[in-house]
Amino acid sequence: MKVALLGHGTVGSGVEKILNGMKDTDIDICGILVRNIRPDMDERYTDDVEKIFGNKPECIIECLGGDEPAYSYVKRALESGIDVISANKKMLSRHMDLFDTAKSNNTKLLFEASCGGGIPWLINIRRIKRNDEIVSIKGIINGTCNYLLSRLFNEDISFADALKNAQELGYAEADPSDDICGYDSRYKLTLSIYEAFDKIMDYSSIPCFGIDNITDKDIQYAKDNNMVIKLIASADLKGNNISAFVMPCFIRKDDIFASVSSNNNILMSDSKYLGKAYFAGQGAGSLPTGHAIVQDLLDLKNNEMCLNESEADKIDNDISRLGVFYIRHQNIAAFKDYIAEKISDDSFISRRCSFKGISDIIDNNHDEKMFIGEINR
């Protein structure tokens, strides 16, 4: 099987290392697209994408990251009869049309590594769906946030210092907003919704709150109540509606989600027969992510993908779901109808109420320092 790699950074080099270490495989890397050719690179390396396509690979593994040129290359491959494996959650979730492109060209688009890193998540929800109906999914799917939150709960350190330290260690980007504002989790949730429910939801319709405004007071409230805070991405099916959110959540310390610390990830699927099933492990890293990509490649080669061939419909996000929220906001008076318990002059716990009502007030009372988290989800 002739395979081409687009990109040879953290993920691409992990894929190559794992493929090199496999015995008795007929997988052959026929081309590797890199930005800059170095003298020590062999003849498979090129900076010319035409050479990659000219080699007529059966599968292209896209590890470029970013929107372009990744999107154009993936689209071209799918339209040329070449199967694609991508780890690019940002690009895929913003271009869900690619799934139609794949289906109409009878090509495959696999993306296990894009969601939960090495954790075998998408294949397992595809498998579960074969004889069951998934009713909700939930995950801690951003390692950077989980690392920061773990430090905030275990050490006497400010958010700013923890972030600076994470950046020095390479656990957070120079511009950390995709991670800490929840956007990265939202991309991954969009892709998980596609796999779990066969629905295409516009990523921008998913309410998204991050951990960037978390303070010592919020953490203290959690600790006083025997809880931790985790950034949770979730989607629930109710009838024909799906409610999807990315939001910090206050979670009891003895919950399995509370036990997933540092940069690890966990994902949960709840279905009619199997019930809650949890998948946890390394959400990033060269070899775990490389492992997930090679798993896709083996599934493709052996035709063991458990793919559903039906078309996915578009669906709106239903944000009318009820919940109990912890809110810190300078204009607490605006929320007066929702307050069940006042914690301080700028924070309170809501009654069980519709997120829609709360969100309308938030939208009308812009506050850069606001922090919101759902309780006991």
Next chain:
Amino acid sequence: MKVALLGHGTVGSGVEKILNGMKDTDIDICGILVRNIRPDMDERYTDDVEKIFGNKPECIIECLGGDEPAYSYVKRALESGIDVISANKKMLSRHMDLFDTAKSNNTKLLFEASCGGGIPWLINIRRIKRNDEIVSIKGIINGTCNYLLSRLFNEDISFADALKNAQELGYAEADPSDDICGYDSRYKLTLSIYEAFDKIMDYSSIPCFGIDNITDKDIQYAKDNNMVIKLIASADLKGNNISAFVMPCFIRKDDIFASVSSNNNILMSDSKYLGKAYFAGQGAGSLPTGHAIVQDLLDLKNNEMCLNESEADKIDNDISRLGVFYIRHQNIAAFKDYIAEKISDDSFISRRCSFKGISDIIDNNHDEKMFIGEINR
């Protein structure tokens, strides 16, 4: 695809319910073997196994439990070219020759539901192995023990009362020894070792300690040290050796294994590239177990089993592994060379030492009330 069910108890009826609910499937239950025919049963039900084989099913699903006649029926099926799915951990782990029978007859023997109930464990370790090397496995795989331990840690209740209550609720058998002495976990570990390492280990060579002798004092020691006790089954690869144990373990409260409570199960695989991957969920129950069996059936039907065709070798258990142990024993003097910290007149924490040394003393100083647990595994 013509399928026959052997047994229509908790598991068998779950399988039937799930198959009945599936649309667009060409799986047809052509016979159901039961002990006693009732007037309300349709013509598929029979108490005559010859009718089952006479129907020429392509696959037999064995949900009888127990050793005989399950073993004879499974062997006969495999030798007659019929694939078999079994949930019977006790029978399978005591008759590992069946795996050879399957291979030499070019038939398949799948057993996902036998280990971890509904949790997709065996398929995932088979998948991981395709491009990775598993170096250790570890699990909480007995729901009865986990339910009892959860109650002992969360309530002021004695082991005897918790057990009696569990029996009344149907969470424990009238004769609970298979569960609470660790034998059930040992059966499941034997089967997991087969899948993870392609090795056949005699189940009786695995040291097996249960939770039946646990006392308030042991629990108090755990609590005082911010730990819980869980019954752990584990196997570690070191070079060409495998060390396998079933033993209570003292685990830090913030560990993911500590967060798996009540009758839930968790299983972990650690491998070279993927690292630690965790799978958790319902370890028993009619529908979760039925779900796992139907998953095997779909894999069989679609040829998506990810099976390794190579023969499994026999391997001895290497119990020389080093560890730190909590031991309560009336003859503490016998262990004098191993004591790192004395807790009371009949209990101590060992230094890091070989399990072999400790086990020799245990064997030579029989004590019905002894409790042993490993620390911080």
